[in-house]
Amino acid sequence: FDQRDGFIWKDGEMVPWKDAKLHVLTHGLHYGSCVFEGERAYNGVIYKSHQHAERFRKSAELLDFEIPYSVQEIEAAKKLTIAKNNLTNCYVRPVAWRGSEMMAVAAQNAKIHMAIAVWDWPSMFDIATKMKGIRLDIAEYRRPDPACAPCASKAAGLYMICTISKHRAERRGYADAMMLDWQGRVAECTGANIMFVKDGEIHTPIADCFLNGLTRQTVIGLAKDKGIKVNERRIMPEELAGFDECFVVGTGAEVTPVSEIGPYRFTPGAISRTLVEAYAAEVQPKVHA
Numbered sequence: 670f671d672q673r674d675g676f677i678w679k680d681g682e683m684v685p686w687k688d689a690k691l692h693v694l695t696h697g698l699h700y701g702s703c704v705f706e707g708e709r710a711y712n713g714v715i716y717k718s719h720q721h722a723e724r725f726r727k728s729a730e731l732l733d734f735e736i737p738y739s740v741q742e743i744e745a746a747k748k749l750t751i752a753k754n755n756l757t758n759c760y761v762r763p764v765a766w767r768g769s770e771m772m773a774v775a776a777q778n779a780k781i782h783m784a785i786a787v788w789d790w791p792s793m794f795d796i797a798t799k800m801k802g803i804r805l806d807i808a809e810y811r812r813p814d815p816a817c818a819p820c821a822s823k824a825a826g827l828y829m830i831c832t833i834s835k836h837r838a839e840r841r842g843y844a845d846a847m848m849l850d851w852q853g854r855v856a857e858c859t860g861a862n863i864m865f866v867k868d869g870e871i872h873t874p875i876a877d878c879f880l881n882g883l884t885r886q887t888v889i890g891l892a893k894d895k896g897i898k899v900n901e902r903r904i905m906p907e908e909l910a911g912f913d914e915c916f917v918v919g920t921g922a923e924v925t926p927v928s929e930i931g932p933y934r935f936t937p938g939a940i941s942r943t944l945v946e947a948y949a950a951e952v953q954p955k956v957h958a
């Protein structure tokens with residue numbers, strides 16, 4: 670991924686993609702002092718750019734460091750990077766980390782760096798394929814107790830167990846893994862939140878120990894607008910047997926129906942379809958008359 674053409678915004682400058690490098694003694698690499706964002710631009714406009722920039726700064730604050738750019742500056746830099754790379758439908762990856770000026774657990778004087786990379790990611794909307802649903806494994810690792818980690822931060826360190834779980838799921842032929850939380854309740858997937866449908870109502874775990882995704886919040890709003898009741902509550906894995914539909918929601922996943930989680934089966938149906946379509950319409954830039 671590092672040998673591409675194009676430009677990456679790094680500490681306020683546009684650098685050629687291949688030259689956007691770090692020193693091996695970067696604190697963020699050794700100690701996980703790093704936060705990032707995952708965003709998508711549709712037809713040249715980042716969906717919820719402002720909210721992503723706010724979450725980015727908040728993620729760093731939760732790790733006790735401050736990103737040296739304001740929300741407005743971050744938004745401008747993202748726009749500039751998309752324009753510089755001539756992209757319209759793309760993924761946007763801001764990242765911020767403690768640098769290599771100090772090498773120990775304590776790194777108060779290490780500089781805070783920031784970069785933004787963008788890459789082509791066309792939105793392929795094929796409802797028939799989506800409605801087949803993806804298959805999920807159940808991960809061995811659980812989301813940690815909020816007393817053990819800053820779980821509302823999109824912190825790189827919290828993704829260690831996600832990568833392990835995703836790799837194990839793929840090795841076993843699944844698309845992804847559903848993770849439980851520290852108390853054994855249903856939590857989320859390795860890079861997306863999860864929702865279930867029963868008797869025409871949505872049931873989704875309370876985001877109290879994992880990321881309350883922007884897509885999760887958007888989809889809850891879209892469902893309510895359509896008169897679909899949303900129940901945010903504790904969900905035990907045994908309950909999966911009684912759910913009709915299931916789908917995952919996230920910036921990358923958008924709304925993706927699920928057909929299978931371990932021993933449980935679901936049939937993507939009317940509510941999944943309604944929300945797949947509503948979300949696809951929602952992310953398109955609004956045309957102001």
Ligand code: PMP
Pocket residue numbers: 707831857858859860861862879880881882883884885918919920921
């Ligand atoms: N949970 C995890 C672990 C994620 O990585 C993501 C993707 N950022 C989400 C949930 C969904 O968040 P969002 O809808 O803001 O992309």
